Amino acid sequence: MRRHGLLKIFAFLGFLVGLIYASQQFITSKNYLSYALSLALRPVSVAVKAVVMDSAPGKSALSLENERLKAQILALAKSSYQSTFNGNKYISAKIYSTYPFNNRGLITVNAGSRQGVIKGAPVTLDGAILVGQVQEVFESFSVVRTFFDAGWEVPVKISKDNKDALLVSGKEPRLTLIAKEIDVQGGDSVYAASKDFDFGMTIGEVKDIYNDKGALFREASISFPYDLGDITEIAILIR
């Protein structure tokens, strides 16, 4: 009886491995189903959010448009290659699905190597607001790592005075290594200063500043001009 039970368990595990392997051949179809479902459920989600929850300041469509325009102006001012900024080629892609568990901040998009996407490419909203980076590329889709995925550290600059800081990604991304003597205020723009991204790409704004007297540096929380759950389309930079 016991042997029979063990055989059953091993048979199931073997079946599971085979099933998981087979299912990976249908990931694109499954992701498209998720995307279609999220589109269908979006009106309900928007209606519930409007009634039940207060929208955070800056999250309305008009406010997002304002943030995009401000980011584009800032990027133009910071870019070393102003003549090529508008000439940068972007591929627009739909967000297929989000990682099903809370420990990662990954999304899949419907553009892959066939569309010219390469690993490490910046992922943006309209070319100016940085959302993340392409992590894995497959033939017809890609996996994007967002700033809500833990374990990613990105050098950034704060505001027009180019104050240095380090963005530590995670469920609640934060700015670290802010020197105590520099003046940082809530609302200051945060933009990328990493070799992986074009200089001056807006990430967000400083939200709250934490001043621990015993620490060598200050930390701050960061607010993003978008809600990841509300965006359906991103633009991937093609180099």
Place this chain on the structure above:
Amino acid sequence: MFREARTGVSFRDFILGVFIIAAGALIQNTDFLTVASIKPNLSLSFLISFSFFFPINAYLFLVAIGLVFLTFQPGFELLFVAFAVSVIGVFILRNKLPGKAFLNVMVLTALATAFLYLLGDAKFLYTAPITVIKEMVYNVLVSVFMYFLAFRLFAHGR
């Protein structure tokens, strides 16, 4: 396989169970039910509730369906193996807890959520314990809701 004197689960119930698990896993790949950046583990919650109504063979098939529809990208991920171990462990433990079934559902859901991350991504447990606790609470609410719904759908013989 499908008709048991204790639960009265028929083939129709099994197909309904498959549909619910698949739909839950697909929704889990969206941000539809995300509240304050916390996404509920619908597959885990649904499977834990269903463990009280389905026999082992049907339940294992539901677990497989959940895994297939949860798959996010090609390749091996430990968290998905941890998910399978968690829900199968729940099935084994479900009748060993004292108390009423819906209370056991709550306890099992909380334990399974913690065990899932302990086995699949232990670092997440100690770097974001508040997030795990919030998810635990959310999963428990979903499990209890689904348990009572499953009782109405599947418990014909009770």
